[in-house]
Amino acid sequence: MPLLSGEIYRYTNKSEAVPSETDWSYIGATEKPKGREGQWDSPSSDYAGPKIANARKNIPLKEWKRYSFPVFDTDPERLKQRLKEYETYYIAYFNSYECGYNGNRGGRGIAAWVLFRVTDTSGTQNTVRSYDAVSKLSGVPIGSINYVAKKDDHLAKNGVKIERLN
Numbered sequence: 502m503p504l505l506s507g508e509i510y511r512y513t514n515k516s517e518a519v520p521s522e523t524d525w526s527y528i529g530a531t532e533k534p535k536g537r538e539g540q541w542d543s544p545s546s547d548y549a550g551p552k553i554a555n556a557r558k559n560i561p562l563k564e565w566k567r568y569s570f571p572v573f574d575t576d577p578e579r580l581k582q583r584l585k586e587y588e589t590y591y592i593a594y595f596n597s598y599e600c601g602y603n604g605n606r607g608g609r610g611i612a613a614w615v616l617f618r619v620t621d622t623s624g625t626q627n628t629v630r631s632y633d634a635v636s637k638l639s640g641v642p643i644g645s646i647n648y649v650a651k652k653d654d655h656l657a658k659n660g661v662k663i664e665r666l667n
Contacts, residue, residue: 502575507584508534509591510569512541512553512602514560526595527553527602530588532580534569541567550604622660639663 513526531537542562557565572587574580589607597603619638620626627638636642639661 504573504575505532505577505580507532507572507580508537508569509572509584509587510534510537510567511591511595512565512567514556514564514566524595525556525601526597527556528588528591528595528597528607530572530584530607532584538567541565552604553602556602616666618662618664618666620662620664628666635663 508531510529510531511526512529513524529537541557572580572583574583585607592598592601592603592607595601598606616628617635618626618628619635621638627634629635629638641661641663
């Protein structure tokens with residue numbers, strides 16, 4: 502089986518060569534480091550939630566430093582799980598939820614900060630944050646929900662309406 506890789510990374514806006522445990526930071530996990538780095542470098546990208554988005558608007562990108570380490574596995578699902586576990590661990594270790602730029606405690610990605618309203622065919626509305634919950638309520642595949650999450654848009658399918666609220 503081929504060796505698969507992902508990455509845990511930390512952005513901090515301190516200019517020291519080595520960040521301390523008390524620096525405000527953002528911790529992330531990705532299976533596509535180059536693509537994720539490219540999103541960071543694009544100020545207009547919708548990057549991981551409102552806390553880090555506001556920080557990126559107010560602090561020039563050249564003021565940020567990036568630190569990372571690779572994570573390897575031969576099984577894609579196990580790699581995803583390991584990345585989630587490491588991300589959760591380092592968010593707690595660096596306290597980047599309470600005193601940093603993470604919008605959740607880790608392992609949940611965009612679904613932790615995007616809020617959806619799902620209106621079923623009878624008009625009943627539910628507000629949820631999980632792609633899985635939206636999919637279960639609506640019967641709409643997660644890929645379609647991902648499209649809605651990246652835009653200020655809505656999706657109507659089979660009489661079900663899905664709206665991104667934030």
